[in-house]
Amino acid sequence: MFRVKLFTPALLTIWCFSSLTMLTGTSRVQADDVPVVEIAAKRFAFSPDKITLKKGQTVKIRLHSEDVTHGFFLRPLKLDEQIPAGQTTEVTVTPQVAGTFTTICDHFCGANHGNMNMTIVVQ
Amino acid sequence: MKATDRRQFLKIAGSSLGIGVLYSAYPATRARGEGEGLFSALSKANGERVASFSFVQLSDAHVGFNGPPDPLGTKAFERAVDMINALPQHPDLVLFTGDLTHDTEDRDVHVQRMKQFQEISQRINVPVIRHVAGEHDAGLDSGALYREFFGDSYYSFDHRGVHFVALDNVSRAKPEVGTEQLEWLKKDLARFPKSAPIVVFTHRPLFDLRSDWEWFTSDGDDVMNILSAYDNVTVLYGHIHRDDEHQIGAVHHYAARSLIFAFPDPTGVAGPRKPIPFDKDHPFKNLGIRNVSFNGKPQPGSQSISVDDIELTAREFRGINGVHQLLRNPNV
Numbered sequence: 020m021f022r023v024k025l026f027t028p029a030l031l032t033i034w035c036f037s038s039l040t041m042l043t044g045t046s047r048v049q050a051d052d053v054p055v056v057e058i059a060a061k062r063f064a065f066s067p068d069k070i071t072l073k074k075g076q077t078v079k080i081r082l083h084s085e086d087v088t089h090g091f092f093l094r095p096l097k098l099d100e101q102i103p104a105g106q107t108t109e110v111t112v113t114p115q116v117a118g119t120f121t122t123i124c125d126h127f128c129g130a131n132h133g134n135m136n137m138t139i140v141v142q
Numbered sequence: 143m144k145a146t147d148r149r150q151f152l153k154i155a156g157s158s159l160g161i162g163v164l165y166s167a168y169p170a171t172r173a174r175g176e177g178e179g180l181f182s183a184l185s186k187a188n189g190e191r192v193a194s195f196s197f198v199q200l201s202d203a204h205v206g207f208n209g210p211p212d213p214l215g216t217k218a219f220e221r222a223v224d225m226i227n228a229l230p231q232h233p234d235l236v237l238f239t240g241d242l243t244h245d246t247e248d249r250d251v252h253v254q255r256m257k258q259f260q261e262i263s264q265r266i267n268v269p270v271i272r273h274v275a276g277e278h279d280a281g282l283d284s285g286a287l288y289r290e291f292f293g294d295s296y297y298s299f300d301h302r303g304v305h306f307v308a309l310d311n312v313s314r315a316k317p318e319v320g321t322e323q324l325e326w327l328k329k330d331l332a333r334f335p336k337s338a339p340i341v342v343f344t345h346r347p348l349f350d351l352r353s354d355w356e357w358f359t360s361d362g363d364d365v366m367n368i369l370s371a372y373d374n375v376t377v378l379y380g381h382i383h384r385d386d387e388h389q390i391g392a393v394h395h396y397a398a399r400s401l402i403f404a405f406p407d408p409t410g411v412a413g414p415r416k417p418i419p420f421d422k423d424h425p426f427k428n429l430g431i432r433n434v435s436f437n438g439k440p441q442p443g444s445q446s447i448s449v450d451d452i453e454l455t456a457r458e459f460r461g462i463n464g465v466h467q468l469l470r471n472p473n474v
Contacts, residue, residue, distance in 0.1 A: 090316060094353040099360065101316070121354040121414055127281030127315045130245055133356065136414050 053079045053111065058137070060102050061085040062129050065122070065137035072141050077113040090126035093139060101126060114141040195234040195302050198226055198268075199343070201380030202400030204278060205262070206255035207244035211403035211417035219262055219401040227267045235301065236268050239380035239398060240276030240312065240345030242292075247282065256291045272299070276345045276381065277312040285313035296323055298330050305334060309344040311359045317346050318360045327368050339374040346381045347397065349390055352408040355415040357382050369393060382408075383417070 056078055059066045072078055082091055084102040091100040091110075095118070100110050124135040203219040212218075226233065242263075243255040263271055275288045275295055285295045295310035307330065311319050319327075334340070342348075348362035359365070369375045375393045383400035384407070404418045 088315070092353070092356075094350070094358075123354055123356055125316055125356055125360075127245075127277045127312070129247065129282065132277075132281070133415065136354070 053077055055079045055081055057081045057083070058091075059083050059085055060089040060091070060124065060135075062087060062089075063124075063131040063135040065124075065135070067137070069138040069140065072112075072114050072139060074114050074117045074141050077111060079109055079111050081107060081109050083107040087128050088126050089124045089128055089135070091122060092125035093120055093122040095120055096139065096141075098122065099125075114139075117141045196231060197235045197237060197301075198233045199237045199239060199378050199396075199398045200401065201239040201398040202241040202276065202383055202402060203238075203259060203262075204241050204244040204400070204402040205259045206246065206251070207402055211420050213420065216258070216262060216401075220265075222401055223262060223265045227265070233268055235270040235272060236263075236266055237306070237343045237378060238263070238271065238273040239343050239378060240274050241278045241380060241400075242273060242276065243279050245278040245282055249287065252287055256287065260291065270301075272306070272308060272343075274308045274310060274343060274345055275312050277315075277317075280310075280313045281315050284315070285310070288313075296326065304339045304341055305331075307331075307340060307342045309342055309348075309365065311344055311346045311348070311362075316360065317356060317358055319365055320361070324361070324364050324368065327365065331368065331372065334372065336371065337373050339376075340369070340372055341376045341378065342369065343378040345379060347379050347386075347388075347395065348377055349388060349395065351382065351386065351388070352415075355382075355405075355408060357408065366390060366393065 054076075056070055056072075058070070058080060060082060061084070080091075080098075082089075082100060082102045084104055084106060086104065088104045089102045091098060091102060095116050096112055096114055098110060098112060100108055102108050118141055120139045120141070121136050122139050124132060128135065200219075200222060203216065205216055205219065208215065226236070242259045243252065246252050246255070273292045275285055275292070279285070280288045280295065289295060295313050296308055298305060298307045300306070307327065309319060309327070310323060311317055314320050331340070342365075344359075346359050347357055348359050348365050350362075351357040369377075370391060370393070373392055377393060377395040379395065379397050380400065382397050383403060383405040384397065385399060386395070386397040388395040403420065405415060406418055408415075
């Protein structure tokens with residue numbers, strides 16, 4: 020699967036995604052030009068474990084499970100996704116609240132499930 | 143029937159046991175003799191006289207857990223069992239609010255952990271033990287193994303005038319109850335009057351206590367909407383490995399400590415959840431035992447239960463007709 024290394028801060032991250040997507044052709048170009056952030060889920064971590072988004076800017080988050088079913092839950096951004104085992108799902112979000120948030124896997128995935136989380140910073 | 147008979151019919155009080163919680167339910171009439179007519183009528187009508195009783199809540203034993211926050215395994219659980227057996231008044235029942243065992247993908251190992259839990263819990267000198275599952279019991283197999291050992295993951299029963307409801311918010315892997323169980327809950331409660339004393343016991347909190355620590359139930363509001371039709375509801379839960387008291391509307395929510403390790407106060411910690419480190423000099427700290435007394439009066443030789451009664455349900459219980467419904471055989 021096409022994987023893009025994330026850079027922070029997020030504005031740079033998002034710009035890189037958009038550019039790489041168009042340059043490499045290994046991931047579909049977004050017709051609506053919405054930046055894409057890719058996140059992999061694998062017991063018991065998300066990769067990357069931190070991303071930065073811009074308040075008010077719409078972004079598409081593409082979630083891929085590399086093993087079992089995982090969740091992707093963050094109440095303040097109204098994110099509540101299920102990532103089926105071995106599959107990819109997408110969610111579009113426009114953060115309206117600035118801050119540093121802990122996003123969790125809320126689909127029980129094993130003994131260390133309680134420590135499976137990542138950070139989303141909204142600036 | 144005198145009007146005063148209908149006041150404060152039943153009151154439930156609970157006291158933290160440190161490693162669990164003991165609750166006492168007792169008629170809360172205002173003066174001696176008040177309510178006697180009502181009790182007699184109930185006894186005649188139902189064959190079960192409403193009487194004082196106590197029960198214990200235990201939670202989060204995580205049998206099979208082996209990790210840095212607690213290298214003592216089942217020691218606290220076994221200590222709790224001894225302590226309950228030493229209580230001067232034996233409780234009528236024990237409610238276990240989930241995470242009886244720690245999860246493993248090896249089914250045979252999980253079976254052994256379930257058996258070990260049963261072996262220890264069966265040492266408790268109590269007529270009835272009821273359980274709900276935690277995510278570590280049921281999250282990986284949708285509760286299949288749990289049901290083999292403990293039966294239905296959600297159910298209800300009546301005991302001495304109190305309706306107990308076991309809710310499952312773990313078997314769907316996500317922190318949710320689900321529409322099927324919500325419909326069941328509506329039907330289960332439909333036969334009760336508004337004033338019925340109801341104790342719900344479940345694993346995760348039914349409100350957003352700390353969502354980024356997974357201390358919530360996503361459709362908990364739907365559960366609470368159903369329960370909001372009733373005046374006297376108490377929710378007991380586990381999962382958070384610490385004491386907590388919370389009131390939403392008329393409903394009181396109480397969490398029990400765990401029997402394995404503790405988590406910190408969620409209001410004082412930013413970022414991800416981390417257990418309180420194990421203290422080898424105080425191995426039962428935060429799981430510890432407090433001195434016991436009933437109604438604030440210390441009893442010689444008693445071991446635990448704080449002097450501070452926690453009032454769970456003190457709202458008025460109105461109407462003898464409602465009590466008739468409450469105590470009737472649900473199978474009739």
